[in-house]
Amino acid sequence: MELGVIGAGYVGLTTAACFAHLGHRVVCADIDAAHVERLSAGDVGIAEPGLTELVVSGLESGRLRFVTEPVAAVDADIVFICVGTPPDSDGAADLSAIKSVVRTIAPVLRRDAVLVTKSTVPVGSAQMVNSLIPERDDIAVVSNPEFLREGHAVDDFLEPSRVVVGGDIPAARARVADLYTDLQAPVLVTDPASAELVKYATNAFLATKISFANAIANVCEAVGADIRQVGLGMGHDPRIGFDHLEAGPGFGGSCLPKDVSALLHFAREAGYDFALLRGVLEVNDEQRARVVTKVRALAGGDLGGVSIGVLGLAFKAGTDDLRDSPALAVVASLVAEGAAVKAFDPAVDAVDLPISVVKDPYEAARDAAVLVVLTEWAEFRSVDYERVATEMKHAVVVDARNLLNPDTMRRQGFEYVGVGR
Secondary structure: OEEEEEOOOHHHHHHHHHHHHOOOEEEEEOOOHHHHHHHHOOOOOOOOOOHHHHHHHHHHHOOEEEEOOHHHHOOOOEEEEOOOOOEOOOOOEOOHHHHHHHHHHHHHOOOOOEEEEOOOOOOOHHHHHHHHOOOOOOOEEEEOOOOOOOOOHHHHHHOOOOEEEEEOOHHHHHHHHHOOHHHOOOEEEEOHHHHHHHHHHHHHHHHHHHHHHHHHHHHHHHHOOOHHHHHHHHHOOOOOOOOOOOOOOOOOOOOHHHHHHHHHHHHHHOOOOOHHHHHHHHHHHHHHHHHHHHHHHHOOOOOOOOEEEEEOOOOOOOOOOOOOOHHHHHHHHHHHOOOEEEEEEOOEOOOOOOOEEOOOHHHHHOOOOEEEEOOOOHHHHHOOHHHHHHHOOOOEEEEOOOOOOHHHHHHOOOEEEOOOO
């Protein structure tokens, strides 16, 4: 098919590249001319395994093009809207970009085209999009939420656990569902509201699991239990599973925080007080603060002028994404209390904070009173910690990701503090 994708951000770029890989002809539009120029040259600019290769392959085959004008991408059978829906001041999803796109492209859409919202949008968005194009009663609106994990986006698109398609017109739903036929994934065909809610419900549940694991970790610290063992005991129960039970500095990234806040907001607008999710966010904020408290205590009770080494700045391993990173939140608090921070992350070379981003873990540790592990990069396990100990002012580590072996670290002379251990 001929497909249009509006927005070349994380979701839009992955959608465009993967559909081109599946044999469709795709035109992807973004208003950032410099970004489009880089993409047209095969420069993806984000750390996402396999994505650059798919973009280059799509460009070389002629099945993928990038343009700067949205109207240039909508001479297509199906058009995907993949623009951002950031939170506004009260946590609600800001739909202004989607509204702008719809108003811009509606007059030039093909007759009988399908307009698909792939951005994460609150319930009622399909109805809202329809209301913006009253003169185009030949256009069907379908919700097709994405479930892409950063660091696994290509795999998640091409080997999905499920595909959700929501709409009021059966023929339009079928056209969108047919795009995924070769992926051999379960396809859930629903009404628009249910499709829109699936993404929020999924992310809110995952955030709840993380906050629950962190709350149990705090209980473990109080009673002398080990969250790793407790998590193993829980995870073997097939009703629970192991995913998202790792204790740490809380959840972050571009999806979970904003989606939990948005669900809280539109549930409240609909008349339901989702108190459980307020607790999820409170635990998440508390978890970040607890890491700072541990660092402060190990530094002698006052961080003013104290050198702190940090391993990890990205919100999780496998990505260079800093959006709502718990690591950055912790670092910002350390700086606010007067600490001098040197940080190393294998995928990040600069941040918008008054810290030194250095080239290796040993430089981060040099003269530090405390070393803090904030992102779960596997390569941090293979660091020469005997050398790290000699670089530090005091051999003290706060392992906020429970990445390292406490017994090994203590044998190497460290005072070790983890989460829930």
